[in-house]
Amino acid sequence: MSARRRQGTLRRALGLTSARIALAIILLIVVLAIFGGVLAPQNPLTQNTNAVLQGPSGAHWLGTDYLGRDVLSRLMAGTGRSVVGALEAVGIGLLLGVLPGLASLWLGRTYEWISLRIVDAFMTLPYVVFAVAVTGFFGNSLTAAMTAVGVLIAPLYFRITRAAALGLTRTQYVEAAELFGSSRLRVLRTHLWSKILPTLAVTTAQALAAALLIVSSLAFLGLGVEPPLPTWGELLSSDLDYLAQQPWAPLFPGLLIMLVAGALNAFADAIRDTGAAQDVDAEIADAEAAPESDEPSSVGGIAPVAEPVLRVEGLRVTVNRGRTEAVHGVSFEVGRGEIVGLVGESGSGKTLTCRAVTGLLAPGCERSSGTVELLGEDETASVDLATLDRAGWNKIRGQRIGIVFQDPASYLNPSIQVGKQAVEAIRVHSALSRSAAKRRAIELFASVGLREPETVYRQYPHELSGGMAQRVLIAIAISGDPDLLIADEATSALDVLVQAEVLDLLRGLVRDRGLALLLVTHDLAVVAELCDRVLVCDRGRIVEQGPATSVVTAPTQPQTRRLLDAARVWQPGFDDVETELVGADS
Amino acid sequence: MNALVGSLRAIVRLVSVPITVFLIATFGTYALGALGESNPAATVLGQDATASSIAQLNHEFGLDKPFLVQYFDWLGHALSGNLGVSYFTSIPVATSIGQAFPVDLSLAILALTIAVVLGGGAGIIAALRQGGWFDRAVSAVCAGLATVPPFLVGITLIVLFAVTFRLLPSGGYVPFTQNPGQWLRFALLPSLALSAEGAAAIARQLRTSLVGALQDNYVLGAAARGLSVRRTLFRHVLRNAAGPALTVLGVQIPLLIGGAVVAEKMFALPGVAQLALQAGEERDVPVIQGALLVTIVVVLVSNIVVNAVLFRITPQARRGTRSTRRRATTVKPVVPVGGVAA
Numbered sequence: 001m002s003a004r005r006r007q008g009t010l011r012r013a014l015g016l017t018s019a020r021i022a023l024a025i026i027l028l029i030v031v032l033a034i035f036g037g038v039l040a041p042q043n044p045l046t047q048n049t050n051a052v053l054q055g056p057s058g059a060h061w062l063g064t065d066y067l068g069r070d071v072l073s074r075l076m077a078g079t080g081r082s083v084v085g086a087l088e089a090v091g092i093g094l095l096l097g098v099l100p101g102l103a104s105l106w107l108g109r110t111y112e113w114i115s116l117r118i119v120d121a122f123m124t125l126p127y128v129v130f131a132v133a134v135t136g137f138f139g140n141s142l143t144a145a146m147t148a149v150g151v152l153i154a155p156l157y158f159r160i161t162r163a164a165a166l167g168l169t170r171t172q173y174v175e176a177a178e179l180f181g182s183s184r185l186r187v188l189r190t191h192l193w194s195k196i197l198p199t200l201a202v203t204t205a206q207a208l209a210a211a212l213l214i215v216s217s218l219a220f221l222g223l224g225v226e227p228p229l230p231t232w233g234e235l236l237s238s239d240l241d242y243l244a245q246q247p248w249a250p251l252f253p254g255l256l257i258m259l260v261a262g263a264l265n266a267f268a269d270a271i272r273d274t275g276a277a278q279d280v281d282a283e284i285a286d287a288e289a290a291p292e293s294d295e296p297s298s299v300g301g302i303a304p305v306a307e308p309v310l311r312v313e314g315l316r317v318t319v320n321r322g323r324t325e326a327v328h329g330v331s332f333e334v335g336r337g338e339i340v341g342l343v344g345e346s347g348s349g350k351t352l353t354c355r356a357v358t359g360l361l362a363p364g365c366e367r368s369s370g371t372v373e374l375l376g377e378d379e380t381a382s383v384d385l386a387t388l389d390r391a392g393w394n395k396i397r398g399q400r401i402g403i404v405f406q407d408p409a410s411y412l413n414p415s416i417q418v419g420k421q422a423v424e425a426i427r428v429h430s431a432l433s434r435s436a437a438k439r440r441a442i443e444l445f446a447s448v449g450l451r452e453p454e455t456v457y458r459q460y461p462h463e464l465s466g467g468m469a470q471r472v473l474i475a476i477a478i479s480g481d482p483d484l485l486i487a488d489e490a491t492s493a494l495d496v497l498v499q500a501e502v503l504d505l506l507r508g509l510v511r512d513r514g515l516a517l518l519l520v521t522h523d524l525a526v527v528a529e530l531c532d533r534v535l536v537c538d539r540g541r542i543v544e545q546g547p548a549t550s551v552v553t554a555p556t557q558p559q560t561r562r563l564l565d566a567a568r569v570w571q572p573g574f575d576d577v578e579t580e581l582v583g584a585d586s
Numbered sequence: 587m588n589a590l591v592g593s594l595r596a597i598v599r600l601v602s603v604p605i606t607v608f609l610i611a612t613f614g615t616y617a618l619g620a621l622g623e624s625n626p627a628a629t630v631l632g633q634d635a636t637a638s639s640i641a642q643l644n645h646e647f648g649l650d651k652p653f654l655v656q657y658f659d660w661l662g663h664a665l666s667g668n669l670g671v672s673y674f675t676s677i678p679v680a681t682s683i684g685q686a687f688p689v690d691l692s693l694a695i696l697a698l699t700i701a702v703v704l705g706g707g708a709g710i711i712a713a714l715r716q717g718g719w720f721d722r723a724v725s726a727v728c729a730g731l732a733t734v735p736p737f738l739v740g741i742t743l744i745v746l747f748a749v750t751f752r753l754l755p756s757g758g759y760v761p762f763t764q765n766p767g768q769w770l771r772f773a774l775l776p777s778l779a780l781s782a783e784g785a786a787a788i789a790r791q792l793r794t795s796l797v798g799a800l801q802d803n804y805v806l807g808a809a810a811r812g813l814s815v816r817r818t819l820f821r822h823v824l825r826n827a828a829g830p831a832l833t834v835l836g837v838q839i840p841l842l843i844g845g846a847v848v849a850e851k852m853f854a855l856p857g858v859a860q861l862a863l864q865a866g867e868e869r870d871v872p873v874i875q876g877a878l879l880v881t882i883v884v885v886l887v888s889n890i891v892v893n894a895v896l897f898r899i900t901p902q903a904r905r906g907t908r909s910t911r912r913r914a915t916t917v918k919p920v921v922p923v924g925g926v927a928a
Contacts, residue, residue: 121611124885126844136866136874137622216735261733398812411807413822425811
C-alpha cells in the first residue's frame, strides 16, 4: 500500500517538465558514475608536459589542466568518486538519523530529552570544521571526510523523521487505531512509512545536492582529496591555483556541480509540490457566486434618508482580477443616528460591498464602477472615496470611518499590548502626547464597558475573551470619533449572551454619539434586534430593503424568506418570529 | 513576583539546554580526538624515538591517564582559559587562538551585517512586490545560490574585483584595531563571499513569513485603523515575521563558521580556521580541540542570543504556560532543510 501511494506521488511529480529534465540529468550522472572511467575519451591520469593549461580544442574538448591531463576525461572519470562520496555521507546520515528519530517518540521522555540534546550538540558543529577535525584525528581520506559530513547530516534526518512521525501520531486515525488495540509498532508499520517516505525522499534529494557541494568545498581545502584520483571538487580547486592563466577553467566543474545540485533540488521540489497540491485547490475556492446577469440592483434605488453620512450609488465590484463581477450595481444610504443592516448568505456580496466602501478590497478585487461618498456637515467635509489614494484613505479610516470585524482578537497584533495598539491609532490621527493618548485609551476602554480598563490596557490579544477583544476593537474604532461605524459580522463569533451585550453597546454608541452604523451580518436575529432598516443582499444585488420590522415579519422576496427559514431551522418550536430570531444562534 | 519567577524559570530554561549541549559536544569531540590514531609522541620525536622517550612524552602530554580523567582535566583547564599546548610548537593553544579569533569575529560581524541588510531588504521588497520582477529575481538568485559551491562565490568576487578591476586586494589582512580603513579593504571581499548564503536564506525566509503575515487579519485591522503601510510593515508585520528569519539566522551561524574556514584559506586570512587546517595536517590534537571548542562556544552563545531576542519580541513565548487560546503563534517552525544547504 505504501509503495503504491509513493508511486502515485512519483508519477504525479513526473508529470512536471522540470521533474523530467531533472530526472534525465540524474540518470545521466548515474551512468557517468558507473561507466565514466570507461567512457572517458582519454586516460584521466595521463600527463603531458607539452600541453599544460591548454584551452578547449579538437583534441581536448574542455582543454587540459596544469599537468596536461584531459579535463573532460577527468570530469567524467571523477563522477564516480564524487557521487560515491555524496552517497556515503547521505547514507550515514540516513542510518544514524531515521531510527533514533522514530525511537525518540516511543522510548520515553529521558531518551527523548537526551537524544534531542545530542542532536543539538551535533548541530553546533559546522560541516567544514568537523571535517577538518576528523581528518586531523583519523587521517585525510575521502571516507573520513564524508563520514564526518554524514554524522552531521544525521540530525537533519532525525528531526525530519521525528517531525513527520510526530505529526502522524497526533492524527485521529492513529489515535483511533491505538484505541482499537493496535500496538504502536503495528501502527508504525502500517501508517507511518507511507507518510514519511515521501518526506525522506525529498530530504534525501536535497541532502545529496548539499553533500555534493560540501564535497567540493572540502576538496578546496584539500580534505578528502587523494591525488591523483580526480573528483569534481578536486578539479575545481586545482583550477583555482591557475586562475590568472585560465580564469574560465573553474566553469566546467562548477557548472557540472550546479547542474546536478539544481536537478536534485528541482526533483525534490517536484515531489514536495505534488504532495501538497491538493491543499492549494481548496484555498482557491473562495469565489463569490457567479452572476446570472449584470443588470443593476432593481430594488428601490436609493431610499431617502434624513441626514445621510454614506451614499453608495451603482457600486460594482469585480473579483478574479476583473474577470468576474460579484457585486452588480448596489446603491444605498446610511443616515446619522441610523442603524442599517446589510444581510445575506455568505457569497451574497455583502462583505465585498463593505470592503469596497472601506477601500480594503483584497488583491485581485476591484471597484469597477459606481460612487461611494462620505458626506459631512457641509460640502468641504464630503469626500468621494473613489478618488482617494493610499494616504487619503489613512485619513478617512480610523478617523471618519471606524471598522470592526468578526473574530476580533485576530485583528489586533498578537505581540503588542492592546492598550499600546489603541494609543498608536489615537496618536496617528491626533496630536496627543503619549501620556494623553494613554489616558484617552483608558477612558475609551472604560466607555465601551471594559471593567478594569488599566489591566486590559496591558494585556495581549490572546489574553482577552472574544467579547473583551470586540470591545477593545470597538474602542479603537471609535477613538477617532468617526461619523460611520461599519461592523462586519462583528458579533457572529460570540456566544449569545456576549453577543447581546455587544449589540447593546453598539446601540448605545449610535444613540450617544449620533454615529451611523452599517451592520453587515448573515444573522436576521441580530437585524431584528438592532436595525432600523435592512438591505437584503443576494448574488451581488440588493433584492429587498425596508424597515427592519416589516422585512423580518413580512418578507416580499424569496431570498429573504430563505434567510428567515434558515434561521428558523436552528430554533424550531417558537411561533413568535421575533423571539425565534433573537434566540437563533449563529 | 510571579513575573519574576516566570522570568527566572525562562532564564534557567534558556541556559540549561546550552550547558548540556556544550558538555555533550565537547565530550564527543574530545573522545573522537582520543580515539584517533595519532600518536603525537612518536610523531614529534620522529623515527629514532625509543619506547621510553615516547612514554616519557606521553606522560608529559597527560596521555597515559584514563580517558575520563583526561577529559575533565582538559575541560577544567579550558574553563579557566588554558587550552593546553601545541604538540609541535609548544605555543599555548589559547595564545594562538586568542590572536586568530579577532580576525574571524570582525569578519563574521561584517558578514552578518551584510547578510541582514541585503537579505532583509531583498526579502521585504520581494514580499511587498509579490509576483513582480524583483520578487522573481530574488527567488532566482536564492535558488541559484543553493546550487553553487559556496567558494565559487568567493572566486567570482576575486576574479571580478581583484583580478579584472583591481579594486580590492585578493588576500591578506590588517587588524581593525590597527587601521579600520585598511581592515575594511581586506575584509570586504571575504565578508561579501561569506554573507551570500546567509543573505539568501534570510531573504527567502523573510519573504515567506512576510507574505504569510501580510495576509493576517491584524494587517487588515491596522489598515482599518488608518495606519500607513510603512508603519504597519515596520511596527507590526516585521516584528511578527522576524521570528522565523531570526531562527534561520541562528541556523546560519554554524554555516557561517564553516564558510569562514573556506574564506580564510581563499583570502589568506590569519584566522582560527587556518590554525585548525594546519593543525589538521599535522594532526596536532590540542590545537584542533581548541578550535572545536571555540566553534562550539560561539555557536551556542549565538543561539542563546537569538533565543533571547525571540523571547523579547514574542510575548507568547514569554508567558509560556499561560493559556494560548489564540492561535497567535508567530514563530512558525523552520523547515530544517535549510540547515543542510551548506
